[in-house]
Amino acid sequence: MTTDNTGNSTRLYRRRNVLKSGAAGAATLALAGCIGGGDGGDGSGGGGNGGMADSVTVPGIYDESGATSDVGRPTAIGSRDTITYINENDLFDVSIDHPNNDYAYEVPQAQQYYQQYTSESSPPLIIGWGTADTEALAGTVADDEVVYVSASYSANLVTEEFPYNFFGNLDYTSQARAHLRWIADNDPEATVGFIFSNTAFGRSPVEGGKQYAEELGLDVAPDINLPLTANSATTQLRQARDQEIDYLIHQNTSAPMRVLLEDRQDIYPDLTVCGLTYTVDERVVQQSPDIFEGVRYVNAFRTFQGALDSGGRGAEIIEANFEREGRSMDDPEIAQLNYVRGVIHALLALKGMQNAAEAGNDVTSGPNVRQGMFGIEDDDMFGLAEPFSYEAGDRRPTMNGRLFEVTDGSLSFDTSVELPRRDSWIGL
Incomplete structure (x- = not known):
């Protein structure tokens, strides 16, 4: 539900x-x-x-x-x-x-x-x-x-x-920006990082997202790669832990997201993962409610x-x-x-x-x-x-991001973030 x-x-x-x-x-x-x-x-x-x-x-x-x-x-x-x-x-x-x-x-x-x-x-x-x-x-x-x-x-x-x-x-980069805006408003001393597959899809929000994070005054850690076909994320999570990342913004699909969250429990349970549009859906949340608990998610349309x-x-x-x-x-x-x-x-x-x-x-x-x-x-x-x-x-069809949080096995709406419609963000 x-x-x-x-x-x-x-x-x-x-x-x-x-x-x-x-x-x-x-x-x-x-x-x-x-x-x-x-x-x-x-x-x-x-x-x-x-x-x-x-x-x-x-x-x-x-x-x-x-x-x-x-x-x-x-x-x-x-x-x-x-x-x-x-x-x-x-x-x-x-x-x-x-x-x-x-x-x-x-x-x-x-x-x-x-x-x-x-x-x-x-x-x-x-x-x-x-x-x-x-x-x-x-x-x-x-x-x-x-x-x-x-x-x-x-x-x-x-x-x-x-x-x-x-x-x-919302474009991929602005999905990341919506998460970053929320982090800056709620935890301004945080360190953020980007984890993504090394594909055109995975890389697409990273550069513009990091620029906006720096503009917001957030500390940005080095990038972490997690393939679409990954069956383990232990190495990546150790990187996140060693870099003291508080929020990890994830651009991938739901299969590697599940892998990341399964390993998070043992290696870095305090890490908050912020998924972009393809990382979370009702199917994976219902199948694995415990590991998805606390995950944040962004989209511009309804569940x-x-x-x-x-x-x-x-x-x-x-x-x-x-x-x-x-x-x-x-x-x-x-x-x-x-x-x-x-x-x-x-x-x-x-x-x-x-x-x-x-x-x-x-x-x-x-x-x-x-x-x-x-x-x-x-x-x-x-x-x-x-x-x-x-x-x-x-x-760009919209600059409004709908933020959700997984709570008790439910993908629950949290808040909306309206981003500025900057011409300089077209293409970035």
Whole structure:
């Protein structure tokens, strides 16, 4: 069970009649008239089909068997389930085709699937996954003008160099900054350290996070590496103990997090571990409540139970998905926050295309859908997340971090941290 019941989650999706103007505005508006708009003010219907497109292809590239599949599989299921819901409940007048494959966290395989999808159907948008593969494809998707909604929250992806990348969370570095802000406010004499896998994903928040820690006046210890495939963390914990680290900020997935916490009990039980978005979920907390006790966590969207408690359209979607597929709400392998993450990815795709359709533009065009993404403004994803807004010059969806603490086997909401929206943090 989780406790995540703060904020107003009942606000329905508010679509704008006029999209923000941006660098691509003139080009996209030139395609007006392809698909007309209906009212759809609560997000329950898309624009009217002007006859030009009966379906749109939105492929998926997921990790369901590789190094990050512990969190990748429930995310993939959440996206697939929600695209089925969108099609079956007429949230969009154009049917969404969703071919998808498991790339097993292998960059060349992701690139191969991308080439396959783009050569077969010229999709306007793709739902992707990890940092290494998303960054490897970022230049290509920009050249091909394909919107790429991924589960990588690398700050590098929202720079001007990669204008077609979008994600739905606080970026990795700012997740670390949220933890650091809390530490500085509550334990200003503390020493902090960063532990992470030596991958593009693992390294992504470290440099910017350390800079902010120093700005806050916190002592920063040398970095510690913990591989995604680690089966022991004794050496790393001895390093943390010897460096007298009070708070260890961990960028990894839930499997190495469990390894770290299991060894912490014997080597350095006084250490507080602060996990970023993929390190903690309801499944691992329920399986190992004792070792997760006291762990801190950050995210910008709700836990699974928090999503259900929100009472909004997002809760309705999740409940309908589980009923339709015969899934158990008591199975934390799927009924967890990573499933909510997948739902949000599908909703981002939907809302970008809805906005394009409402502007009278062809939703099979990547530039049109990109412009539609900028129509997402102060949108809480049907009650599932902190409000997201995208602008042409700033594609960071939010600067608000939701901090949680594991207490008595529950992932409990603690407080929110609102970070400054500094231009100097774009890409760092």
